[in-house]
Amino acid sequence: MTELATAPAQAPIAAESRFYNARLTRRVDLTESLAFMWVRFDGEPVMFEPGQYLTIGVESNGKLVQRPYSVASSARELHDGYEFYLRLVIAGTFTPLLWRLPVGHAMSMKGPKGKFVLEPDDDRIHVFISSGTGIAPFISMMKTLLADGVPRRAVVLHGASYEHDLGYRELLEAWQSEGTYPVTYIPTVSRPGTPQNSTWAGRVGRVESIVPAVYDELSLTPDNSIAYICGNPDMITAVDATLLGRGFPEAQVKKELYWPKGKEPRAAGVNVPQP
Ligand SMILES: Cc1cc2nc3c(=O)[nH]c(=O)nc-3n(C[C@H](O)[C@H](O)[C@H](O)COP(=O)(O)OP(=O)(O)OC[C@H]3O[C@@H](n4cnc5c(N)ncnc54)[C@H](O)[C@@H]3O)c2cc1C
Incomplete structure (x- = not known):
């Protein structure tokens, strides 16, 4: 079996495998790790x-290494394959191979x-709350609703460490400013005051910390809204409690939840992900 050329320390990736039934067709890098x-x-x-x-994977050392990923693309456009929004976890098992x-x-x-x-036929305001790559399923939901001609009023709260980590920001800002989708987009960065966020003029703090203020400002209540939360477990626990x-x-x-609470990659601390 031929294997992709690798540096000595890197796990090999099998070029051919009985497990393979799909292909990586396109890749666009947002940052070094997104x-x-x-x-x-x-x-x-x-x-x-x-x-x-x-669940996507590759064969390495005779084993299938695989992980689940939310689809980010519209469910009505399948010809290009499924779009995923991914973070490289440097100390992780699969993403360094990917x-x-x-x-x-x-x-x-x-x-x-x-x-x-999504709940069927729900006309309440959809509050989509996410950290990091957890925004992926919400992009799929909104793109699909738009394709079906039935966009549901949405408020998107998205937290990232840095401004440049806010994936899908351009799309959401364009939807909001052009009125393509009835969305209020509220991004927040958790590391204000760093050089990477020097031009940031938006909200600051982890996404869970802005939830109470946003609910108050937009008068979001159990009568008029439903919440969907996706991303890291601590954020989800905090927003759920709120x-x-x-x-x-x-x-x-x-x-x-993208991973169980308290579980860190093997070399924890090497790559500190967005909260
Ligand atoms: C239903 C579901 C959907 C998911 N969808 C996505 C997705 O759309 N995009 C995506 O990037 N990941 C997603 N994940 C996480 C993904 O499955 C992997 O856990 C992740 O890519 C790390 O794999 P790994 O083998 O490199 O790390 P592992 O060796 O498996 O280490 C796992 C650890 O990495 C950290 N980690 C895992 N995911 C992330 C993340 N996204 N950001 C920061 N740190 C993380 C956590 O500490 C976790 O315990 C999803 C997980 C689930 C359960």
């Missing part, structure tokens, strides 16, 4: 519901799966 990637099944595309995830993968390389892809999907404290029933706060 990228948009498109993966397409070799056969017919499979329908998904916005909010669901697929980051070395050239466009055109074969991969494994399974799914779709997941229950983090909303339950404001009288939201549990069923009106939908959650997708």
